[in-house]
Amino acid sequence: MRSFVFCAILVGGLFSLGAVAIAAETKKPLDYPPVPENAALQYWQAYAFLPSGDAKQEKLLENWDNTPINSSVLKLLEQSHASLMFLNRGAKLQQCDWGVDYHDWLGMLLPHLGKARSLARLAGLDARAAFEDKQNDRGRDDVFNMVVLARQAGRDHTLVSALVCYAIEGNAVDVVAPYIPELGGSYEEAMVAYKMLPARPSLEAAARCEKLLASTIITQLREAEKNEPGTWRIKWRSMMGNDHPDPLNEAENLDQAVALIEKFMPLYDEQAELRLPAKEYDAKYPEFVKRAEATWPVAKLLLPAMHKVVMADRRIDARMSMLIAGIAVVESGPKKLADIKDPFGDGPFKYKKLDEGFELSSNLQEEGKPVTLAIGVKKKASAK
DSSP states (O other), X not given: OHHHHHHHHHHHHHHHHHHHHHHHHHHSOOOOOOOOSBHHHHHHHHHHXXXXXXXXXXXXXXXXXXXXXXXXXXXXXXXXXXXXXXHHHHHTOSBOOOOOOGGGGGGOOOHHHHHHHHHHXXXXXXXXXXXXXXXXXXXXXXXXXXXXXXXXXXXXXXXXXXXXXXXXXXXXXXXXXXXXXXXXXXXXXXXXXXXXXXXXXXXXXXXXXXXXXXXXXXXXXXXXXXXXXXXXXXXXXHHHOSSSOOTTTTOOSHHHHXXXXXXXXXXXXXXXXXXXXXXXXXXXXXXXXXXXHHHXXXXXXXXXXXXXXXXXXXXXXXXXXXXXXXXHHHHHOGGGGXXXXXXXXXXXXXXXXXXXXXXXXXXXXXXXXXXXXXXXXXXXXXXX
């Protein structure tokens, strides 16, 4: 009996202490866990709220750059408030890790890239609507967020993500260029904002990432051979596809195949180090490719077409530089160009007055023509 009474007193005391502790706890201010500094987590939430399943809205996004700003567009933008909110939050963060698994090589999935392009189109459409409605601060924020998203999308260090970065950043230039004369702001302010942006993807890092991905080929071939002797070649051909001659056709066994791949690997490092001034690069890169393909047959399959990526990198660099130079022209007149060097020439950008706005051109050539940018020239919206 005494034991029972003692237990009852003990339990009652514990409940009393618990009640006091809970009461004390409730008086403390709530301490929420910190928001992770990974911008990718914000972007994935933005992706989750993107329009899906509505063919008409998807068509509007597909034609984001020339569709008329009408009631359908405004309805889409109203429904997409959450996506734009999370885009803005992600653009304020410095770190961005997409959680890519590099061991998958050709099977590596990069779902964030397609979503990033859709989100950027939404932001571009919102920027157009904002500029047309004279909400210039909102439009500028959209454009800034697009460029940040572009560069953070390239944080996985793959060449394909670099190309997506250039495409989105190019869209941002296209959105804002027609409205530069109406936006105000100074060249100095534009330069400050530009320097706040994350860096573009490093092509050196991308070339070395390609080497890392290629090295997983050996791992996968060895795993296939370990699971079932003699199947390494079947695995290799399934990875390579049927559209190319087999560069390992002469290898009699896995060891010989691995040796051929390993001898080729240093070319990735050599490719990564070919970051020269444009004229020197253009002279040396074709020689590098010719030598690589003649010496290592596997180069035709594994060596990335870096010259295409380099050209895309140059093009967006020239166009972004001309965009900022265009702000200087609007602010101070064409004479201001004398103080702004074309990154691909020995002097300033060339200036041409147009019926509406003006055009700047760079010394950078693409398909035999200079890369240009029209400032203050508005495209007519498509009736589609």
